[in-house]
Amino acid sequence: MKAQTERVAGEPGAAVEPGGAVEPGAAVTGAVGPGAHHEHEVWRHRHILDVDDFTIDEIELVMATAAEMKEILSRPIKKVPTLRGTSVTIIFWEASTRTRVSFEVAAKNLSADVVNIAAQASSVTKGESLVDTIRTIEALGADMIVMRHGTSGAPYLAAEHFSGHVLNGGDGWHAHPTQALLDLYTMREHLPEGTVAGRKVVILGDVLHSRVARSNIWTLTKSGVDLWLCGPATLLRGFERWAGATIPGSATFTVTSDIERALEGADVVMALRIQKERQESGLLPPLREYTARFALTRERLALASPDALVMHPGPMNEGLEIMPDVATGTQSVITDQVTNGVAVRMALLFLVSGVRDVE
């Protein structure tokens, strides 16, 4: 999404829509005109735990701020002093390279001091409880905690015992708010008119165990998307009920195991990672069958719109849920997701930093 537009010189200031197209015949006077400005919003979130309680305006604010952060990433010096003196502790109870490094880069780009804790190596393995670990981190002077945990709801427990800000880098099956926001940013960046409203977006794969899917469901339904979830019935367990529940805004929500119907005319296809454990836990037949019926292949992708975006939260099992030629093909925006991840996380670190101890 582009934050700057070109304007006819001398026009009285009208609010310009972010991502607005260049007006035909706009006079260019040697520099791009003043950037789009946004309605001043009050941002309520002291933590980033989930996107279920984000208003549409807050989502827009994240998108706009991320665009500014992306501009910083294009500079020779990719750093601003905004969070100088702020201490960010990153503690991941579940291994992850991509998200952890993304947060670290984001925090450092804002000049924050970063402490990285791999929970396996810390006293957590000696049986220290989550609450005690958080208290220790607070005593060590952390202002912000970025955490990933294998149990749904863990960040809420952490937030209750921490006087600073908690950002959720993924909890159990429940939520991955920063991922959903960077996914949305990426979609808006590539889709015509910079909007997802009314677009057909398909989330394909192991939805049941996916926090990426759940958080995307919130952001996409709030954005008025035509949302489809597709996968084997055992991995869609319970989502038909969600699809039947009251949805905000103008979204539609369909759950199906019919992959052809799901992909037909899709504007975005997001493939989710399938783990070998699913076969072992009795949820699926041997994964060969999953690949045969549900993998995102070139042939299946051809059912979607010719400009459809291919996305994946990573890490990918190429050859299992997504074929290599699709993952690296022209429609793939997977590497943009990674870049945008840094910008979105910078935006979120910035936005929560201004919120004091609340209500």
Next chain:
Amino acid sequence: MSSRALAGADLAIGAPVAHLELDGVWAVDPAAGREGPADLVVEEGVLADLEWHESSGARRGRGRATSDGQRHGLVVAPGFVDLHAHFREPGFEDAETIVTGQAAAAHGGFTTVCLMPNTEPPIDEAPTLRTVLARAAESGIPVRVLAWGAATRRREGKGMAELGDLAEAGAIGYSDDGAPIPVGLLRNVLAYAGMLGRVVADHAEDRELTSGAEANEGLIGTILGLKGWPRSAEESVIARDIAILVDVLGSDSSAARLHLTHVSTAGGIDLVRRAKAAGLPVTCDVTPHHLALTDEWLAGARRWSWQAWQDGPDRDGSGAPTANPWAGDALAGPPYDPALKVNPPLRTPSDAIALLAGLRDGTVDAIATDHAPHTLVDKEVEFGLAANGISGIETALGIVLVAVEAGKVSLLRAVEALTVGPARVLGPAGVPAPALEVGRLADLVLFDPADGWLVSESALSSRGKNSPLLGRSLPGRVLLTVGAGRLAYRDPDLA
């Protein structure tokens, strides 16, 4: 108006009540099938006099609850009987002891409590049972403590415990609560227990279906990313247990009796209803939290089950309302409160409504608290790792009164489910039917439905502060609890 006179204002806990006069209180006596304004006198620990005022709204409480505009002031009822509580001693005294449990029970208006045997060591042998009963008797708090004996050795499900010895030592029945009695043994336990005149209480759970489960399988569990606890895990076991009971009655022992404890699903209640209609000796109890709380509390909502049921905008496949707390502004607090993690899990509003209907129509015999205190260490952890259980013996009356105030059950019926109902479940091996009977040792509770109390850690006598109602006000402040003619609890502000 009511007045009361309690002679010897500094009466100690455990001391006999020398003289107590209650004028114009609302007496509720389910054994006599009546409620209404009355005057009551206790003399030297015995209920010496009970004068019903005529022309009262005395009525049987069966059927739909009616709002009672005539009820004034304080209410007196027989002391409550809790069929199902955990006092954690021996083995887990950090969470509760028999003494602290009795104090909590008295605060809740209970004068009889039946303890489950999942202690360490478990109550699977007579000596352990005797120790527990002796501990309760010598505590000085006149709350009668009874015990369920374990059905299987060490509750491990591999062989019958010494059921006969346990009966002789005073066991009121048998249960492996916390765990189901394995299908292989259940038949034999039912038969043997029938022979001994004792009821078998089964915790109906198919553990294969609930492996790793964290929350009721439903919309809330799906959205919160919690592993589902399917209804079939309870319903299938209830159905199976009833079928086995039928075989036992036909071939082994016509005296066998089956009690299903903490039934939480609409389907489960339905199975019990049908079994009763067929004349089978099946009884069941439900907990206050399954009547009034639902799985949407896990998402941070705090509506009573009937409010969620009514306000819920969505309908499930069968047309029953489902609560969607994200649509609207029902979310009142943070999600994943580990105090809400309980076995069986909090279910949907439709289930709770079905439980309330079962309570009204008599399918539900008793309200039992399943009081399950836990230490902070075991509860203040990630939701999926938290120990199961709600510390509920002190909040039971309050929850029940909220339901009465909302018209979901009549006061008479509710008190019946807390007194006469549990006694009937236990049968001759248990307690005499609680009643306000002149000439008997006084066993009663006096409470004020109009006066509330704030549920807080300091207000709870139990060591277990794991209540989801912390910070909430409940109606029905207990003013006085008298057990076997002695003072069990007295409100600090009572004159």
Next chain:
Amino acid sequence: MPSPVAEREILSADEIRRALVRIAHEIVEKHGGTDDLALVGVQRRGVPLAYRISASIADHERVTVPVGAIDITFYRDDLSMVAHQPVVKATDLPFDPSGLTIVLVDDVLYTGRTARAAMDALMDFGRPRAIRLAVLVDRGHRELPIRADHVGKNVPTSREEVIKVRLRELDGMDEVVLHRLAEGDRP
């Protein structure tokens, strides 16, 4: 929108125009020409002012001095004191400032913190040969050792007063007014 509180006009539209013309001349005079000269407006109102100054220079010198825009939100030293998140606008520097003389343009000079943040931001883009500061109004009360090279008008104020600059590109009209803060207003 004009405030209901009593406002006193400090500069009329004509006075603004003349001040900008004078500043444009001064800039060129001080620099000795227009080579290696660029203007950078500080978001928000510094940006249209920078454009007007560049247009004015073009009138006299027949040369277009390039204009950029800089947003200093991420460089503010007072973020922790801001109750609401400040609105982030756009930075756009279509040239490398290294080796150039950059004139920062802003509407009001007050404590000097904005100017200092603007210099920090600018220097993250490169190494200008010199940085100068041009403002429409200097209202005093500096908290840092910063001074403007070019000033439209000096207006002594008290801390209870607010200077509001309105420009037609953003507000539909040109004027500079002064009003008193009501009790509890944020400056």
